[in-house]
Amino acid sequence: MFTRLSLRLRVFLFFALIALGGSALVVAGLVIGYLRLGEAHALSAFIISGLVAILAIGGLTTWIWILFDEHVARPVERLAADLRARAHADVDQGIDQAIGRYLGDLAPAANAVTTNLTETRNAMALAVGRETARLTTEKTRLETLLAEVPDGVLFCTPAHTIALYNGHCRDILGTSEALGLGRPVAGLLRMGPIRQAYDRLRAKGAETGTDILVTTRTDARLLEARLRLLRLEGQETEGPGYVLTLRDVGADLRLQAERAHLLTELLDGVTKALPDLPEGAGKSALASLVARIAPRKIATDTSWWPMERLAVVDLGAALAVRLGGKDTPLAADLDATELRCDGFAITRLLERLALDWTRAGATDLALTLAAITPEAAILSLEATGPAPADPDSWLTRPLSPGLAGFTGADVLLSHGTTLTVEPAGPGRHALRLSLPLATPRPAGPSRSVLYDFDLLNADIPADLAAAALKSLSFVIFDTETTGLNPQVDEICQIAAVRVVNGKIVPGERFDMLVNPGRRIPAASTAVHHITNEMVAGAAPVAEALTRFHTFAAGSVLVAHNAPFDMSFLRRRETEIGQRFDQPILDTVLCSAILYGQSAEHTLDALCARLHIQIPEADRHTAIGDAIGTAEAFRKMIPMLEAAELPNLGALIRAFDRHSRLIEHLN
Numbered sequence: 001m002f003t004r005l006s007l008r009l010r011v012f013l014f015f016a017l018i019a020l021g022g023s024a025l026v027v028a029g030l031v032i033g034y035l036r037l038g039e040a041h042a043l044s045a046f047i048i049s050g051l052v053a054i055l056a057i058g059g060l061t062t063w064i065w066i067l068f069d070e071h072v073a074r075p076v077e078r079l080a081a082d083l084r085a086r087a088h089a090d091v092d093q094g095i096d097q098a099i100g101r102y103l104g105d106l107a108p109a110a111n112a113v114t115t116n117l118t119e120t121r122n123a124m125a126l127a128v129g130r131e132t133a134r135l136t137t138e139k140t141r142l143e144t145l146l147a148e149v150p151d152g153v154l155f156c157t158p159a160h161t162i163a164l165y166n167g168h169c170r171d172i173l174g175t176s177e178a179l180g181l182g183r184p185v186a187g188l189l190r191m192g193p194i195r196q197a198y199d200r201l202r203a204k205g206a207e208t209g210t211d212i213l214v215t216t217r218t219d220a221r222l223l224e225a226r227l228r229l230l231r232l233e234g235q236e237t238e239g240p241g242y243v244l245t246l247r248d249v250g251a252d253l254r255l256q257a258e259r260a261h262l263l264t265e266l267l268d269g270v271t272k273a274l275p276d277l278p279e280g281a282g283k284s285a286l287a288s289l290v291a292r293i294a295p296r297k298i299a300t301d302t303s304w305w306p307m308e309r310l311a312v313v314d315l316g317a318a319l320a321v322r323l324g325g326k327d328t329p330l331a332a333d334l335d336a337t338e339l340r341c342d343g344f345a346i347t348r349l350l351e352r353l354a355l356d357w358t359r360a361g362a363t364d365l366a367l368t369l370a371a372i373t374p375e376a377a378i379l380s381l382e383a384t385g386p387a388p389a390d391p392d393s394w395l396t397r398p399l400s401p402g403l404a405g406f407t408g409a410d411v412l413l414s415h416g417t418t419l420t421v422e423p424a425g426p427g428r429h430a431l432r433l434s435l436p437l438a439t440p441r442p443a444g445p446s447r448s449v450l451y452d453f454d455l456l457n458a459d460i461p462a463d464l465a466a467a468a469l470k471s472l473s474f475v476i477f478d479t480e481t482t483g484l485n486p487q488v489d490e491i492c493q494i495a496a497v498r499v500v501n502g503k504i505v506p507g508e509r510f511d512m513l514v515n516p517g518r519r520i521p522a523a524s525t526a527v528h529h530i531t532n533e534m535v536a537g538a539a540p541v542a543e544a545l546t547r548f549h550t551f552a553a554g555s556v557l558v559a560h561n562a563p564f565d566m567s568f569l570r571r572r573e574t575e576i577g578q579r580f581d582q583p584i585l586d587t588v589l590c591s592a593i594l595y596g597q598s599a600e601h602t603l604d605a606l607c608a609r610l611h612i613q614i615p616e617a618d619r620h621t622a623i624g625d626a627i628g629t630a631e632a633f634r635k636m637i638p639m640l641e642a643a644e645l646p647n648l649g650a651l652i653r654a655f656d657r658h659s660r661l662i663e664h665l666n
Contacts, residue, residue: 006077008074011069012069016065022061023058026053026054030046071102079103082110083095086114094115095107150168151245151246152166152168152245153244154169154243154244157241158238158241160184160186160194161184161185162183163182169246173188173189173246178217185244189214190214193213193214194212194227196344197227201228201242209226210309211225211308212226212227212342212344213225221248224246224248225245225246225247274290307340308340308342310340310343311336312379315347317332318343319332319354322351330365331366334369337437338438339436339437340439341415341435342415345411345414346415349399349408349412350381353381354383357381360388361385362384362385362386363384365381367380370430375436375437376434376435377435377437378432378434380430380432382424382428382429382430383428383430384428385428388431392409392419395409419431420432464556465648466649469637470501470641473499473555474500474630475499475555477495477558477626478629479494481516482519482524484564486571491544492513492524492530493512493528493621493622494512494514495509495510495511495621495623496548497623497630504627504634511623513538514538515535515539528621552580554582556582556584558629560587560606560629560632566584583648585633585651587636590633590636592658593643593645597658603625607631610635610636612628
């Protein structure tokens with residue numbers, strides 16, 4: 001109950017209680033004294049004394065309460081109100097300390113808190129403002145870059161609606177009213193190839209994209225598209241969105257198809273005419289020309305059509321679903337062999353062949369792999385019933401309403417294959433075509449975009465010594481060797497990472513095994529786990545150092561115990577015709593500057609002090625130690641600046657004070 005009362009009222013009640021208590025004690029004392037005295041004539045004296053004492057206690061208590069209220073209770077309430085105003089009302093003036101002059105350190109302490117709060121709030125506002133301005137600038141730059149991409153770009157939701165598009169989409173798709181944020185992609189494009197590719201990539205959890213052909217909804221123009229799933233951290237949707245890049249290639253594909261048809265017709269005509277030509281040098285030269293051009297033509301037939309990697313089992317599943325919707329069952333006994341083909345076009349071609357064959361009396365359709373060669377797989381559509389009398393006639397009609405300009409014959413031509421009819425067992429026949437196998441996927445990340453827009457504002461002085469540390473580009477490297485003697489031992493691995501603007505660039509690494517040209521001792525292998533078998537086919541030392549010199553050009557070199565690593569590099573400078581003449585920093589000396597010479601300066605000790613974890617599997621490997629050294633150096637840059645070593649020249653001069661530990665190379 002009393003917590004709801006104001007401070008001043010509670011103080012008043014406190015003093016009132018003191019006055020009442022004191023008066024009660026005085027009355028009790030006088031009563032006891034009168035009773036012990038036992039003389040009736042003294043009663044009036046006791047009463048007068050009691051009244052005087054009670055009045056005195058009341059007056060004294062009232063006076064003290066007034067002083068306490070004036071100099072304690074009221075200032076405390078004033079300070080509380082001022083603190084609340086600065087906490088919630090954006091008041092940034094300091095607190096008047098005079099109002100709490102009788103409260104000891106309370107008023108100065110409250111003023112210090114509010115001053116710190118104001119400074120923190122202002123600093124935060126400045127930081128937020130700078131970050132907002134930076135993000136706005138980067139957003140503008142990214143929007144400009146996206147607007148200048150020559151392809152149309154659509155960011156689509158899992159429900160196949162548009163979340164972002166660039167200006168080129170209007171050029172490619174036309175000024176359709178169907179193009180707009182939140183509008184369905186189906187209003188612009190025929191969704192068959194898109195849904196098929198999206199479902200396949202999502203089911204396989206694929207990080208790579210796929211190339212497909214799509215057509216516009218209104219005028220059936222043919223577009224080349226690349227679909228890639230868009231997996232973002234923190235997404236709340238059940239499935240991923242995707243990016244669709246579009247390029248209008250209809251005219252190019254029709255031209256290429258026409259040229260391919262003409263060349264095929266020419267070669268076929270010449271081949272058929274050869275037997276009727278008279279023997280002689282002309283016939284021999286013409287036959288030789290056909291034999292030379294025909295295989296080269298096959299390669300060009302398959303290079304101009306957009307292709308994707310497609311597992312045969314996925315092709316069979318898509319075909320079975322489409323035929324099942326048309327009451328034509330299909331058995332598919334296939335594996336995960338990957339083909340290089342236009343999945344949507346091949347699926348539609350096989351669907352057209354299956355339906356036409358079924359109308360001609362075929363039953364028990366099945367799709368199998370008849371054979372696999374090192375270059376191709378032979379796909380076999382089998383059925384019970386009579387062999388197709390004229391399957392070529394099935395290839396003359398358009399593949400589908402969405403691909404009105406291309407027939408089944410175009411699809412076969414674009415894949416460099418033909419359709420053949422072969423027996424497939426008692427009472428069964430097969431329509432077979434050969435499709436090329438997919439080539440191995442390229443190693444490494446394929447979807448990274450590296451950028452640092454701060455470099456646009458960087459101003460590196462001509463004199464590197466005056467350059468701020470955080471503004472420089474560093475290459476932090478490490479080597480693994482066959483031993484510890486630079487005069488006779490050699491490098492067997494070299495790795496490096498790049499630090500730009502104080503940040504490690506994740507996609508820019510150098511990591512090479514090197515053939516040292518000599519045996520790696522077992523004692524060295526026990527440390528870095530590099531065996532003679534691992535480096536048998538690796539690049540020689542001179543080639544590796546030439547490539548590393550190119551990677552490190554224009555950057556400051558950084559290493560842990562740099563004299564050891566640099567001795568192996570500089571010994572080969574004459575052989576490779578290059579010099580490692582850039583500034584060289586050593587994290588051993590940086591550690592000595594920051595922690596004193598008496599501290600331990602091993603890489604493990606430095607990483608432990610800076611709370612850097614190097615995975616155990618990467619310890620004593622060149623790339624693992626390079627990453628650990630880079631993390632340590634990145635964290636030491638602001639520490640060195642705080643130690644009044646703001647630029648490269650000051651840091652190199654500071655190395656001289658610690659030359660007792662290790663020499664520096666500048």
